[in-house]
Amino acid sequence: MTKADKMENLISIGELARLTGITTHTLRVWEKRYGTPHSQRLPSGHRRYPKEDVPRLRAIAKALESGYRASKVVSGTLEELQGLMGLKPFIEPNSNSTSTEEAKVSSNEMLIERWVKGIHMYDDDSLLQGFHQQWNKVGPLKFIMDCAAPLIERVGTGWETGELTIPHEHFATECLSSFLTSKWRQLNSRKEGWTAILATLPGETHSLGLLMSAVVASLSNAKIIYLGLNTPLEDIIATASKNNADLLCISVSSGEKQDDPEDGLLQIRKELGKKIKIVAGGRGTPENLPEVLKMDDFTKFNDWLGEFENTLNVT
Ligand code: B12
Numbered sequence: 001m002t003k004a005d006k007m008e009n010l011i012s013i014g015e016l017a018r019l020t021g022i023t024t025h026t027l028r029v030w031e032k033r034y035g036t037p038h039s040q041r042l043p044s045g046h047r048r049y050p051k052e053d054v055p056r057l058r059a060i061a062k063a064l065e066s067g068y069r070a071s072k073v074v075s076g077t078l079e080e081l082q083g084l085m086g087l088k089p090f091i092e093p094n095s096n097s098t099s100t101e102e103a104k105v106s107s108n109e110m111l112i113e114r115w116v117k118g119i120h121m122y123d124d125d126s127l128l129q130g131f132h133q134q135w136n137k138v139g140p141l142k143f144i145m146d147c148a149a150p151l152i153e154r155v156g157t158g159w160e161t162g163e164l165t166i167p168h169e170h171f172a173t174e175c176l177s178s179f180l181t182s183k184w185r186q187l188n189s190r191k192e193g194w195t196a197i198l199a200t201l202p203g204e205t206h207s208l209g210l211l212m213s214a215v216v217a218s219l220s221n222a223k224i225i226y227l228g229l230n231t232p233l234e235d236i237i238a239t240a241s242k243n244n245a246d247l248l249c250i251s252v253s254s255g256e257k258q259d260d261p262e263d264g265l266l267q268i269r270k271e272l273g274k275k276i277k278i279v280a281g282g283r284g285t286p287e288n289l290p291e292v293l294k295m296d297d298f299t300k301f302n303d304w305l306g307e308f309e310n311t312l313n314v315t
Contacts, residue, residue, distance in 0.1 A: 009050055009051050010048035010049065010051070011048065011049055011050075012046065012048065013028070013046075013047045016037070016049045016053065019058075020058050022057055022060070030074050034070075035075075036074060037049055037053045037057060055078055056077070059078055059081035059082060060073050060074060062081075063081055063139065065139075066139025066141055066142055067142070067216070067219050067302050068139065068219055069219055069221065071221060072187075084136075084139075108146055108147070111130070111147070116155070116164075119155065119164065119168050119172045120164070122168075124175050128175060128178075131143075131175075131179045134147050135183065140187065140215050141219065141298065141299065141302055143215075144212045144215055144298050145299060148208075149212065149298075151172070151176065152173075152176070152208055155169055173207075173208060177207060180211040180215055181214075183215055183218075184214040184217075184218045184224070184226075187215065187219065188214075188222075188223070192221075193223055193309075194221065194246040194247070194309070195223050195225065195243050195245045195246055195247070196217050196220075196246065197227060197240050197243070197245045197248045198210055198214055198217065198225070198226045198248075198250075198251075199226075199236045199248070199249075200229050200231060200250060201230075201231070201233070201252060201265070202231065202232055202233060202264065203230060203259045204230050204251070204253060205230070205253075206251075206253035207228060207251075209251035209253060210226075210228065210249075210251035212298065213249050213251055213281065216298050216305070217249060217301075219305070220305045222247065225239060225245070227239060233267055233268060236250075236268060237267075237268055240272055241273070245276050246276065247279065248268070248279070249280070250268075250285075251282045252281070252282040252283075252285045252286075253282050253284050254282075254283045254284040261280075261285065262289065265278070265280060265286065265292050266289060269291055274291070279292075279293045280292055281294065281301070282296070
């Protein structure tokens with residue numbers, strides 16, 4: 001390849017930003033922080049990038065949209081990113097039209113109904129395969145928001161109306177629980193960031209809210225200590241203190257058999273140092289507790305985690 005050919009394959013930072021939707025500022029920050037995308041400098045000092053970087057950076061932009069953190073994806077190869085996200089989102093046309101939105105909603109409803117059919121037939125193979133496919137297609141955050149949460153809701157309604165039995169409900173929650181557990185543990189395999197403890201209060205028997213929180217929290221750099229269901233208050237407090245936790249996440253379902261969540265949360269808040277933030281979610285979470293952040297929406301939780309992480313000064 002001649003020097004002229006090489007130059008023809010190089011583009012400016014502005015052009016790269018235009019082609020990938022990633023701002024020039026972000027591209028510079030990533031190069032400084034992660035060493036990629038790597039630029040060559042012209043004698044004038046201006047940056048030039050190989051055109052071949054465009055598909056990889058588009059894949060990174062897509063992964064960020066799905067909730068992955070920059071630190072997890074910026075250094076990935078195109079193949080790794082495609083594996084992480086599934087190939088399909090990259091070749092789908094970009095459209096914001098109402099009809100596309102409607103089509104998405106109805107196809108999502110059809111998807112949930114297909115899974116409910118799998119639950120009726122106790123077909124765990126097809127259910128788990130469906131979860132994997134959808135996860136790869138839309139990414140973790142959308143999977144939680146658009147698939148897992150609506151499925152749980154739908155199972156709850158099915159149980160209330162008598163369409164689904166208690167064994168169906170147990171079967172569905174077991175399949176989803178094992179799937180979410182394997183996924184958040186995979187995402188959390190890099191255990192070197194700040195520390196988040198995830199737990200439920202004494203008497204809690206519903207775990208899916210906490211598992212979904214674990215998936216979302218795993219998109220950050222946090223090392224997660226997952227205590228799960230029905231944890232005594234003193235153990236939550238001791239674990240958070242001994243491990244210098246930065247964040248404690250509690251999920252409170254609306255199950256009537258648990259101890260009073262307000263008392264539990266107030267006691268934890270009182271005994272933990274103020275440095276440890278507490279976030280609680282789930283429909284049984286009491287309102288307006290001092291210094292307990294109530295948060296139900298996982299997109300907001302994900303955004304909040306990003307901001308919180310910045311205040312901790314970790315990457
Ligand atoms: C799955 C399920 C079960 C499973 C739980 C399995 C498991 N491992 O979790 C099983 C079958 C065991 C079960 C048992 C029971 N259940 Co149940 N169950 C449900 C169901 C369908 C989902 C519950 C759930 O996981 N909710 C938690 C999350 C997913 O929902 P959420 O609270 O709205 O939270 C949202 C957000 O706030 C966010 N979120 C949650 N936590 C957190 C945390 C953070 C940090 C953040 C940021 C966000 C967040 O996530 C959700 C997103 O949509 C609900 C119906 C429903 N639609 O919720 C009934 C439901 C909770 N169960 C109910 C009942 C009554 C029971 C039983 C008492 C039934 C019985 N008679 O035996 C038993 C309890 C047994 C006991 N010993 O206590 C009732 C509670 C009613 C009430 N007000 O008390 C419900 C509402 C069903 C109903 N409509 O009557 N249940």
